[in-house]
Amino acid sequence: MTIDRNLVLYLEKLGRIRLTEEERAACETELQSIIGYFDQLNSLDTCGVEPLSHSFPVANVMREDCTAPSMEPALLLSNAPQKKDNCFLVYRTVE
Amino acid sequence: MQYETVIGLEVHTELSTKSKIFCACATRFGAAPNTQVCPVCSGMPGALPVLNQNVVEYAVRTGLATNCAITRGTKFDRKNYFYPDLPKAYQISQLHQPICTEGWVEIPNAENRTKRIRIREIHMEEDAGKLLHDPWEDASLADYNRCGVPLLEIVSQPDLRSAEEAVAYVEKLKAILEYIGVSDCKMQEGSLRADVNVSVRPCGAGEYGTRTEMKNLNSLRAIARAIASEAARQIGLLEEGGRVVQETRRWDDDRGESSPMRSKEDAQDYKYFPEPDLPPIEISEAQVEAARQALPELPETKKRRYITELGLPEYDTGIITGSIHLVRLFERASDQCGNPKEAANWIMGEVLGQLKATQTLPEDMSFDPDSLGRLIALVQSNTINRGTAKKVFAEVFSKNVDPEAYVQEHGLALITDRGAIVQALRQMLAANEKSVAQYKGGKAQALQYLIGQGMRALKGQAPAQEVRQLLEELLE
Ligand SMILES: [Zn+2]
Numbered sequence: 001m002t003i004d005r006n007l008v009l010y011l012e013k014l015g016r017i018r019l020t021e022e023e024r025a026a027c028e029t030e031l032q033s034i035i036g037y038f039d040q041l042n043s044l045d046t047c048g049v050e051p052l053s054h055s056f057p058v059a060n061v062m063r064e065d066c067t068a069p070s071m072e073p074a075l076l077l078s079n080a081p082q083k084k085d086n087c088f089l090v091y092r093t094v095e
Numbered sequence: 096m097q098y099e100t101v102i103g104l105e106v107h108t109e110l111s112t113k114s115k116i117f118c119a120c121a122t123r124f125g126a127a128p129n130t131q132v133c134p135v136c137s138g139m140p141g142a143l144p145v146l147n148q149n150v151v152e153y154a155v156r157t158g159l160a161t162n163c164a165i166t167r168g169t170k171f172d173r174k175n176y177f178y179p180d181l182p183k184a185y186q187i188s189q190l191h192q193p194i195c196t197e198g199w200v201e202i203p204n205a206e207n208r209t210k211r212i213r214i215r216e217i218h219m220e221e222d223a224g225k226l227l228h229d230p231w232e233d234a235s236l237a238d239y240n241r242c243g244v245p246l247l248e249i250v251s252q253p254d255l256r257s258a259e260e261a262v263a264y265v266e267k268l269k270a271i272l273e274y275i276g277v278s279d280c281k282m283q284e285g286s287l288r289a290d291v292n293v294s295v296r297p298c299g300a301g302e303y304g305t306r307t308e309m310k311n312l313n314s315l316r317a318i319a320r321a322i323a324s325e326a327a328r329q330i331g332l333l334e335e336g337g338r339v340v341q342e343t344r345r346w347d348d349d350r351g352e353s354s355p356m357r358s359k360e361d362a363q364d365y366k367y368f369p370e371p372d373l374p375p376i377e378i379s380e381a382q383v384e385a386a387r388q389a390l391p392e393l394p395e396t397k398k399r400r401y402i403t404e405l406g407l408p409e410y411d412t413g414i415i416t417g418s419i420h421l422v423r424l425f426e427r428a429s430d431q432c433g434n435p436k437e438a439a440n441w442i443m444g445e446v447l448g449q450l451k452a453t454q455t456l457p458e459d460m461s462f463d464p465d466s467l468g469r470l471i472a473l474v475q476s477n478t479i480n481r482g483t484a485k486k487v488f489a490e491v492f493s494k495n496v497d498p499e500a501y502v503q504e505h506g507l508a509l510i511t512d513r514g515a516i517v518q519a520l521r522q523m524l525a526a527n528e529k530s531v532a533q534y535k536g537g538k539a540q541a542l543q544y545l546i547g548q549g550m551r552a553l554k555g556q557a558p559a560q561e562v563r564q565l566l567e568e569l570l571e
Contacts, residue, residue, distance in 0.1 A: 016177050058374045059375050063146070063147060065114050065148065066119060070121070071137075073127075073128070073132075082234075084232065084236060087237055087238050090179035090235050091179070092228070093179055
């Protein structure tokens with residue numbers, strides 16, 4: 001897989017971040033070497049091997065359906081950059 | 096050219112668990128903003144989810160009630176997207192091994208036969224928060240109470256062919272979910288909502304047309320209108336030689352039209368991967384069998400039993416079994432009065448009448464469900480007549496009055512004392528000498544008038560048959 005400038009721009013958009021030109025160039029080479037490393041896996045024959053989603057042999061970790069107190073709204077909102085009426089104030093999303 | 100509309104539905108239903116799917120926050124609807132939120136459901140760094148076991152149980156129950164196969168080894172996947180209704184920036188959902196697959200439900204179709212609608216899969220996921228537009232700030236307010244409320248997404252195959260079929264399908268799912276007690280299905284509170292996929296194709300064509308999707312329709316009316324409008328729009332496009340673009344559209348129910356949604360369109364690259372914070376789930380044969388045994392009687396079975404065992408009309412049973420709330424009222428009333436046919440008549444007449452007149456949904460009926468049966472018993476024992484009973488029922492329905500106490504307080508019981516009736520009729524006859532003379536002169540219609548006057552003198556509280564009989568005797 002090739003990491004080119006268009007893919008970096010697309011990832012910026014998906015991740016809601018904006019990079020400088022230097023950062024984009026760095027991203028291109030760094031991501032390319034990371035992806036290249038993983039590309040080695042493609043040389044292996046994985047026919048008949050079940051995909052692994054978890055490496056520990058643990059299943060069925062569940063809790064009973066019981067409630068516990070939630071956070072105080074003031075505490076919950078204490079790190080919010082903007083808030084109003086006990087809500088997080090975020091950029092306009094309604095079209 | 097004749098066109099066929101092809102519809103597939105993704106129905107989202109909020110499960111009625113006490114706590115959320117991955118944390119112990121309450122799921123109560125209508126709480127003050129951000130009062131049911133914790134580090135897990137607000138996506139604080141380092142917080143880890145733990146699955147609520149009832150979500151799995153409810154999902155299995157739903158799968159069995161809709162004839163699905165239950166996946167023995169199931170797991171969660173992470174669906175990544177940036178949107179402020181989702182503070183973690185991902186939704187925990189199921190992509191590859193949904194808990195239920197390949198089921199079906201039956202709906203009545205236009206020819207009054209049943210049509211089988213296939214269910215592709217049912218998966219478990221968490222709900223997102225709510226965003227409210229704040230016109231003062233020109234920004235949105237995020238309330239995360241709904242974040243992490245457990246959802247089942249029930250995905251149908253594109254087997255539906257009209258808005259009516261889509262509505263019948265949602266009604267059937269709603270009835271089943273209510274019967275098995277996994278969701279309250281209150282559409283007006285968003286606990287049942289649907290994404291609708293619509294395409295059109297010339298009748299007889301083998302391939303499907305290009306489809307569009309409308310998300311988050313939260314009433315049966317909106318579903319029906321959105322489908323009809325979208326099908327008409329697509330047919331219009333094709334007739335003009337244009338083509339349908341695959342897109343997500345927003346349905347505006349107030350304006351009765353849809354428009355393309357831009358914001359999420361090019362960002363739908365969810366980069367799914369197995370959810371690393373939740374170990375897989377293994378469901379045993381014994382667990383599935385126990386759930387199957389514990390299933391209650393479902394709408395279709397109940398309907399058939401009402402027809403064959405109780406002898407109720409097919410139409411009535413369809414209406415009653417369509418809502419667990421009407422079923423409960425019907426079964427309580429039948430037990431109370433010992434007369435299922437009479438109970439069904441009251442539901443079809445007075446109960447539906449009051450629901451319609453007051454624009455109330457069956458789930459919002461708040462009177463004591465025993466009252467209907469007791470009221471019917473009062474009519475059967477000749478304590479009150481049917482007309483009075485209907486008036487009392489209006490009071491039961493609106494104010495939850497006790498039927499016996501109300502009848503007594505307002506003196507509505509029928510006069511059973513023969514002497515008292517005779518006395519009242521004598522007085523009435525004395526005041527109506529002219530009509531009495533006409534009757535004796537051979538004018539038969541005068542008797543009707545006198546009976547009416549007699550009932551009036553008794554304020555309608557005597558058995559009509561007895562009044563007629565006594566009058567004839569007195570006039571001899
Ligand atoms: Zn929580």
